[in-house]
Amino acid sequence: xxxxxxxxxxxxxxxxxxxxxxxxxxxxxxxxxxxxxxxxxxxxxxxxxxxxxxxxxxxxxxxxxxxxxxxxxxxxxxxxxxxxxxxxxxxxxxxxxxxxxxxxxxxxxxxxxxxxxxxxxxxxxxxxxxxxxxxxxxxxxxxxxxxxxxxxxxxxxxxxxxxxxxxxxxxxxxxxxxxxxxxxxxxxxxxxxxxxxxxxxxxxxxxxxxxxxxxxxxxxxxxxxxxxxxxxxxxxxxxxxxxxxxxxxxxxxxxxxxxxxxxxxxxxxxxxxxxxxxxxxxxxxxxxxxxxxxxxxx
Numbered sequence: 001x002x003x004x005x006x007x008x009x010x011x012x013x014x015x016x017x018x019x020x021x022x023x024x025x026x027x028x029x030x031x032x033x034x035x036x037x038x039x040x041x042x043x044x045x046x047x048x049x050x051x052x053x054x055x056x057x058x059x060x061x062x063x064x065x066x067x068x069x070x071x072x073x074x075x076x077x078x079x080x081x082x083x084x085x086x087x088x089x090x091x092x093x094x095x096x097x098x099x100x101x102x103x104x105x106x107x108x109x110x111x112x113x114x115x116x117x118x119x120x121x122x123x124x125x126x127x128x129x130x131x132x133x134x135x136x137x138x139x140x141x142x143x144x145x146x147x148x149x150x151x152x153x154x155x156x157x158x159x160x161x162x163x164x165x166x167x168x169x170x171x172x173x174x175x176x177x178x179x180x181x182x183x184x185x186x187x188x189x190x191x192x193x194x195x196x197x198x199x200x201x202x203x204x205x206x207x208x209x210x211x212x213x214x215x216x217x218x219x220x221x222x223x224x225x226x227x228x229x230x231x232x233x234x235x236x237x238x239x240x241x242x243x244x245x246x247x248x249x250x251x252x253x254x255x256x257x258x259x260x261x262x263x264x265x266x267x268x269x270x271x272x273x274x275x276x277x278x279x280x281x282x283x284x285x286x287x288x289x290x291x292x293x294x295x296x297x298x
Contacts, residue, residue, distance in 0.1 A: 002104045004030040006292060007095070009084045009235060010112030012037045013278050014269025016067040017285030018110045018292075023074035025293050030106070031071075032099055034083045036232070037064060038114050038270060039278075041130030050139055052278045063278070080104075084113075087238040095265060097235060108292040111241075111252065111260075111267040112285060113233035119225060120154035122176070124204030132208040133223045137161070139277055140222065141168035150210050150220035151194075152201065153178040157226040157247050159185055165224060166192040172218065174210060176201050231271055239265055246274035258288035259295075266292050 011033025229249035
């Protein structure tokens, strides 16, 4: 049994941010990390992160590595690699979970477990995820160079993309049998200059070429999709945290201080908001740490 005052499950941006605040409060903190960042595909594709102050254009892995190095410089931080599971609230009110053969007992627990993405089953789409297929216009829209942008529909959120992405280029919304805009929605898309394509997609080729079932090839600078998101860890459900259904999938319900409904359990990052990015994950992590720390005295 390993006893700690504060434990953070998840060592990506939100978890690193939370742990840093606790370390700077001179508190003992354990970070448990399974090593599976959501945006690792961006590194694998040789692409970079955008929109994060002072880190624009830097590889996501580099941002995380520097953050971890700076965090571990604080002597009160321990790092444990592995997958957290079998979480429960112990009889004494402490939060317990297992990492391999080790049981951890924490007075306060911050969940920064992230989500995993389920892409629509369009041939060629998954292979280009993080390379020329994205989900966040604020993160990658500028790199479309004001050119042709394809939107592969898989949910009503595609129409949201269709309206937004006109600020970053010339969008084409490929309905692909997934959505059926009504007349008012079609008129709104037309006002934004977004073309609507009803012919189903056969496959994606090249950088971001959309091959349609009728044989046409439409060349795009990039594509946007609406992946279904799933919580990457069962720990929140195991502890009894409440979930909400967002536009892309479930997320952990938290209050403005990132507290869940389970006493002394906080959550942050993509697992605890309907949609997010690196900047928001870092901010959420800091707030979760502030709240967890203050809960020990107020």
